[in-house]
Amino acid sequence: MTAPEAPQTPDTPETPETPSPEALQRERVLAEVAALPGLPGVYRYFDARGEVLYVGKARNLKKRVSSYFQKDHGGTRIGVMVGRIARLETTVVRSEAEALLLENNLIKALNPRFNILFRDDKSYPYLKLERHPFPRMAYYRGAVDRKHTYFGPYPGAWAVKETIQLLQKAFRLRTCEDTVYANRSRPCLLYQIRRCSGPCVGLITPADYARDVADAERFLRGDTDAVLGDLQRQMMAFSDGLEFERAAEVRDRIGALSRVLHQQSVDESSLSARDRDVDVLAVRVMGGRACVNLAMVRGGRHLGDRAYFPTHVEEAAALGAEEVEALEEAEAALPVECQVLEAFIAQHYLGVAPPPSLVVSHPVRRELLQALAEQTGVKITAQPNPREQRRVWLEMADKGAQIALARLLAEEGSQRERTRALAEALELDAEDLDALRIECFDISHTAGEATQASCVVYEAHGMRPAEYRRYNIEGITGGDDYAAMRQVLQRRYAKVAEARAAAAASGELDAEGGTATNQPLPKALRLPGLVLVDGGRGQVAMAREVFTQLGLPLHIIVGVEKGEGRKVGLEELVFADGREKVYLGHDSAALMLVAQIRDEAHRFAITGMRAKRASVRTGGSKLEEIPGVGPKKRARLLQRFGGIRGVTAASVDELATVDGIGADLAEEIYRALH
Structure with missing residues (x-):
């Protein structure tokens, strides 16, 4: 007899595994990528904490963004970035030029981890000629307007102040505040040392002062030959008229201008109109850091330079190099110096009006210059291999970039060692x-x-x-x-x-x-x-x-x-x-x-405390606005109660005990301060 067959139990269906949050997140991102249009635009990648990883631009959003997710990038930097992408955002624009400008605006605003970023420092100083019957020269920093005449921008405050000193020697324009100017009864020390012509007390006619202002403006715009020619003719006219003291004053002005022009070491006759306003940009990259040195030439005068140090250079350079192979686009294969230079030009000149000529240490793509021209209304040219005077300027800027970067690396190396020493001395748990x-x-x-x-x-x-x-x-x-x-x-x-x-x-x-998933802690x-x-x-x-x-x-x-x-x-x-x-x-x-x-x-x-203390002590201006409280009564109040805070804390009866302060005035003071 054969044993009966055991009854077969039906197969139980396997329970499908629940997808992990990471897998669901990946599916959502891929679905978003599949829905992208084939239009120019800008894309942003975000991690799980909502922080921006990368901002990029594309001629074709669908093709560019999808290429990041079609290959296994392994442990490369682009692979690390793609692995952290939790969501993306895109903005469609009309042209690649618009995409470039939007990309750099977003980079400055969002500070992404894998983009080259320059600190948004647009606070350049200017030399201002105020509109007035006798215009005043002044150092100015801020937004310019049409009320006054501005010259600049200058690379630093020292350059403006140096120019003001020169103009004082050569043209003797006033620098005093209008409140001081309107209340002078005799000339100040600047007149005595021949740095001002004394318009406050009528020692120069409006016509002569206006001529000096016009000469100063022409000099600042670079028309130095004409200014010197006019001064020489003035000197000869005074001499022919036997006004030898005035002729000597004009001679001294000519000498001051000539010395400055000699120090600039520029042959004015060799400069074209476009050479008179030039920005010179030199890039140096070393040790994972970069420096862009910006030298300014205005009116044919070299005003000095200013060094900028971008962040995220190493990450962006590595990512750009990996994109060449991953995205198979030749335009991404830019040397890191060119990437840094283009990032600076795009980010810097979005908020500062560019000069018509740029002298650059590395080539710049024409598309970038065209986009900036559309944005600013200024046709811009960039010259990577200059000659003659421009070459001298570029060599000076390059040397400045080299020195500034070496100094930065030395300081950062020292600071890094100090950080390490402190972590070791205090046994801090700091892996990074x-x-x-x-x-x-x-x-x-x-x-x-x-x-x-x-x-x-x-x-x-x-x-x-x-x-x-x-x-x-x-x-x-x-x-x-x-x-x-x-x-x-x-x-x-x-x-x-x-x-x-x-x-x-x-x-x-x-x-x-710590977090259960070993992820970095959210900022909060x-x-x-x-x-x-x-x-x-x-x-x-x-x-x-x-x-x-x-x-x-x-x-x-x-x-x-x-x-x-x-x-x-x-x-x-x-x-x-x-x-x-x-x-x-x-x-x-x-x-x-x-x-x-x-x-x-x-x-x-200390600086905060002093500013607050000054505002408290000078709060006596509140007393000035109270009818019936003159300088003497104000001084008695401040002296009696030790400052405006004490006056504010005093009662009506206490205020009335001060000499000269009656009950009605005390009540008025109390009401005004409260």
Whole structure:
């Protein structure tokens, strides 16, 4: 007998695996890519935290963006970037020129991780000739208007001031404020030393002053030959008329102008009209950093240069090199120097009117110049291989870029070693030294008046002024530094503590303060790697109390205690977590960094306190606006109550006790100040 066959059980269907969040995210991105149009535009990649990774432009959005996702890029930088893309945004434009301009506007606004970025510093100074019957020369920084005449921009304040001094010697134009000019009864010292013609007291006629202004304007525009010719004719006319003193004055003006022109070492006859306004751009790349040195020539005069150091150069250069193979586009195969130069031109001249001529150390694509011409209305040419005078200018700019970059690398190398030394000395848990963030606090006041706290930030081996903050301290006893420190730390870290507590409750943070997925912390949850407070055990105890209340770690708090005799180099470090205080040694690189950060916090606090104190003390201007309060009564009030703050705090009865202040006026003062 054969055994009966066992009944067959039907196959149970397998439960499909639930796709991971990363897979779903990838599918969403690919779906967005598939829906892109084949039009010119700009695309932006974002990571899971919403931070911008990359901004790019394309003739064909669909073709360009999809090419990033069609290949396995492995562990290259482009692969790292693609692996972090959580979503994308695109903007369709009419032309590639529009795409280029939008791309660089977005790069400046969003600061993406894989783009070359130049700091948006457009605050160039100008020389201003104010509209007035007797125009005044002035240093000016800001937006220009049509009310006055502006010359520039100049590379720095020193260049403007040097030009003003020259014009004072050669044309004797006034520099005093209109309020001073209108109230002079006798000429000032500048007239005595022959730097001003004395229009305030009528020592020069309006016609003669207007001629001097016109000569100064022509000189600033580069028409120096005509100016010198007119001055020589004036000198001969005075001489023929036996006015030898006036002839000698004009002779001195000619000599001053001639010396300046000789120092410039430029043959005016060899300069064309387009040579009189030129920007010279030289690029140097070394050690993962880059420098663009901008030299300005205005009116045929070399005004000086200014160095710019972009960020993300190494990442952008590596990404660009990998795009050549990945995207198979020849236009991406630009040397890093050309990438840096084009990024500077595109970002810099979007906000600053360019001159008609650029002298450049490396070639620039014609499409970029055409796009800028459409944007600015100025037809621009770029010359990479200049001759004669332009070649001299370019060599000077290139040498300046070389020197500036070498100095930067030396400073950064020193700072990197200081960061490493501090991390090792304090046993900081900082795997990535570039990401180590230090925040330092200081309190400043004068006898309890105008108390302010400052917070300065050190990150990526350098101070970060854009992230500095000042805190006005209110509601404490004047001079109570401990209470001020308590207030500023609570205000600085209370929101971070709340966000971390909520994240821990939801499971986003583990017990050690890290994420469950080992991803970088979102910005709202991040704490600095080190919190420095300027002070010893008392200040550290106050910081420990605040951090304990907020539930934040204590080991990141370090106090900088003055050494014996308060001498620099003898500072000791005091810890909030109970460790013994440490003396690092006067020649320690770690102590040098601590002292640098502490001194910067002190400087920042002092400047803020002085500005606040000045505004408080000069608040007496509020008293000036009160009818019946003249200079004498105002002085009595300020002297009696120690300043405008004391006057404001006084009652009506107290105000009425001041000599000359009746009950009605006291009530009027009280009402005006409140």
